Amino acid sequence: MGETGVNWLEANRQAWNLRTPVHLGSAFYALDAWRQGQTSLNPLELEELGPVQGLTLLHLQCHFGQDTLSWARLGAQVTGCDLSDAAIQSACSLAEEQGLPARFVGCNLYDLPDHLEGTFERVFTSYGTVGWLPDLPRW
Secondary structure, eight states, X not given: OOTTSOOHHHHHHHHXXXXXXXXXXXXXXXXXXXXXXXXXXXXXXXXXXXXXXXXXXXXXXXTTSHHHHHHHXXXXXXXXXXXXXXXXXXXXXXXXXXXXXXXXXXXXXXXXXXXXXXXXXXXXXXXXXXXGOSOTTTO
């Protein structure tokens, strides 16, 4: 709870649950083009992570999994994590619809070690995620 008695974690989760269906239908995410095979990844991201074929990749704050599944299309063994139940449910549905192997974990990012075992050769997060984190050193 914050100083005002607001549970910021729960408020954030609820806000992202409300955003997910809006984002799924927005032109910004271009989900129809993605469904036809277009990547959602930017050239900078592709260049920085390099070839991922056969590598294990953890995507922190994956939202509804579009980028996570773009990595899977490139051959990575992907796991995505997000706080939003609606986003994780949508990510699982997209993976099934597209026939892409992926694992998605719904939890508070800071609790991820309690919900996930193993190691990863790449860890990825994208634009707009760090601003939502109240404790960067812990992240």
